[in-house]
Amino acid sequence: MALGIKDVGLEKCIYCGACFRYCILGVYSDLDGMELKSLVSGVTRIARKGYRSGRDDRIKELLERCTLQGYCDKVCPAMVKPFLRNEIAKKRIKEGE
Amino acid sequence: MTDYTDLKREVWDRDMCSGCGACVGSCPLEALHFRGDDNPVFDGLCSKCGTCYSVCPRTERDVAVAVSRVPENKESIGPYRERYFARSSDFQIIKRAQGFGVVTSVLKHILDEKIVDAAFVVTSDIFMNIHPMIARDFSDVKKSARVKYIWTPVLSKLREAVLDESIESIAVVGVPCVMQALEMLDRSKLGLYKKKIKLRIGLFCWEIFRHILISEMIHKELQLDIDPSRIWMFDIRHRKLVVELTDSTEYQIPLETASRYARKGCNYCVDFTSEWSDISVGNAGAAKDFLTVITRTERGEAIIQDMIKGGKLVTGEFDETVFSLAERVNKKKKLRIKNFEVREKD
16 A cells, blocks of 8 residues: 555654755755755645645755655654655645646 | 754853753754863754754753652652662672772673663773763773763764664663753654663762863862873762872862862752663762662663672662662752752843
């Protein structure tokens, strides 16, 4: 059975941004702390509620850097599953376009 | 939304920081660091996640938590299961370690028996520079066997142990503020860290000394110029700080005098016997040639019982009258609660 949004553990998220900051590909190293937080919030919103063109364009653009390597799951201090969150958000972006 | 600026304002700038290192070791973006003897410094990115604030045992909210234990335990040593007078049965350990080798033996036991994969301990180099260490086996533990009474941020190793070294189960040896921080960690959302802390070994502590002041203290109070590399260990006996050199020479400084060189944050600690630990260990209230051991949780009690049954710890007859010293000191330390009240009025 495929995993869904309930399996991500979003209620545990502390929005610290470590999932993106420590991406093994280093593709988010240009973002500052609050940008990382906004990115987590945005991706979470898309994963939960779907993608809305205009409002979520910047988040979509940033999420395109993610190639689903999965290292984020290892570094999340709250034991959320950011990999699954990102995967769901990517699907919802595709659906919303 | 809290962040390190709240911690700075409420704790660091008021000289309340205990130096436990929890904020440094748990910051998800590795932005907090200790550079010297006082408070952590911020250098990096902050996403205002509030982690540092949530694990600090000295914040406004957590002060209330700490305070709430005071009335119920005013005259006791906190919740416990059993109390023992104990020492190691291994004379090699006793010879090398301090405190009759109890903590060293417990660490040896839990590492040998694979109860934990590693332990956070404190070690020093030959110049008495103290730093936290991740002990993986008994050879590491031996390096930590001398009690230092000198501050080092034990929990700053959290991230390194969990993320860099992928250690699955950890024991922490530390003073009461470290145990309090672990309790805060346990109440936080930091599942990655809290699930890996399997055992808390708390040390009795009245206060802890600042490293940069050791040479100053020895120079001023003893009129001596001692190379730190000649210091074998510190001990506290009969209200004196005992400085023992490598050639076995001993010097004593009255505790009241030595207190001037303690961390200021210790003024806000109301716990002498490490009430938030699984196993508490200390000199106070122990019979001659033994150490006081208090088990506070089922897990802590099971470990001590296993060690006694396995002949790894020797116990003496428990004497309430002798033990009452620990209770008296604990009661006295709880009077520091008034320092919070003073702070509230600031």
